[in-house]
Amino acid sequence: MSDRATVLYDAPGPKARVIYRLISVAVAIVALAVAYVVYRALEDKDQLTSAKWDPFLQADVWTTYLLPGIKGTLVAAALSIVFALVLGAILGIGRLSDHRVVRIISGVFVELFRAIPVLLLMIFMYAVFAEYKVFKLDLLALAAVVVSLTLYNGSVIAEIVRSGINSLPRGQSEAAKALGMRKSQIMATILLPQAITTMLPALISQMVVALKDSALGYIIGYTELVRQSTQIGAAFRNYLPALIVAAVIMIILNSSLTYLATKVEKRLRSGKRKGKGPIAAPIAAVGVSVPGMDLTEP
Numbered sequence: 001m002s003d004r005a006t007v008l009y010d011a012p013g014p015k016a017r018v019i020y021r022l023i024s025v026a027v028a029i030v031a032l033a034v035a036y037v038v039y040r041a042l043e044d045k046d047q048l049t050s051a052k053w054d055p056f057l058q059a060d061v062w063t064t065y066l067l068p069g070i071k072g073t074l075v076a077a078a079l080s081i082v083f084a085l086v087l088g089a090i091l092g093i094g095r096l097s098d099h100r101v102v103r104i105i106s107g108v109f110v111e112l113f114r115a116i117p118v119l120l121l122m123i124f125m126y127a128v129f130a131e132y133k134v135f136k137l138d139l140l141a142l143a144a145v146v147v148s149l150t151l152y153n154g155s156v157i158a159e160i161v162r163s164g165i166n167s168l169p170r171g172q173s174e175a176a177k178a179l180g181m182r183k184s185q186i187m188a189t190i191l192l193p194q195a196i197t198t199m200l201p202a203l204i205s206q207m208v209v210a211l212k213d214s215a216l217g218y219i220i221g222y223t224e225l226v227r228q229s230t231q232i233g234a235a236f237r238n239y240l241p242a243l244i245v246a247a248v249i250m251i252i253l254n255s256s257l258t259y260l261a262t263k264v265e266k267r268l269r270s271g272k273r274k275g276k277g278p279i280a281a282p283i284a285a286v287g288v289s290v291p292g293m294d295l296t297e298p
Helices: 014-044 059-094 100-115 118-131 137-166 170-178 183-220 225-236 239-274 280-286
Strands: none
Touching: 059 100, 059 137, 059 183, 059 225, 059 239, 100 137, 118 137, 118 183, 137 183, 170 183, 183 225, 183 239, 225 239
């Protein structure tokens, strides 16, 4: 804890600092003790021997198990993220519609699928698709995973879109209306381009959630990373190393997605500050002033 005062708490005195340090030392000792107990238990079960890690040095383990699992995870995540972004934009804008019926339908859809657990959605979709033969047998699991992730994440993204648009100053849309622009034009050329930079951090988090939740496809037999890792554990009796490798791969995938999305966010924000980004032209076209944005540069 910081020694300086903040808006949340006063600066600790000498006695409080001593107590904090003692508590920190005690917690560190307990954590080390727990780690040692876990280590000894794993060591007794021979889960930390080099032989348990040897399968991951074999090319056929990667080509047979891990690479197909990574491919399945990426395919399901990519499809669901794209579809969820489209669905979320439609529902978010629908919740802001002037038509009451559209608002009600969008609201019911969002609240319904936000409340249903993703795992339950996957099991339900898989059963429905199998019962009515909506998809081919080899695509059933993928379709159930993608549709479920799309419905859930699309509903969450809809709220992100709605809050992002509502956070913009009303003066911009009022000025555009005064110039005779239709609401669809205002939404597409002024509000949405600006709201994107506001929504990006939350959208990035939701993309990571979609990538991680693809692992739930394991329950319905979808070929993804976690399922393939457990199969490695069953084949070589090295469940712990297999799950550790799966966790490391998921961390790398999530970190890569976050890094890519963050770079896009920084680029958009940089363009917004300079008045040269994709959101500057539509605003300049209607003559709306945005604080902190210079629209006079060519």
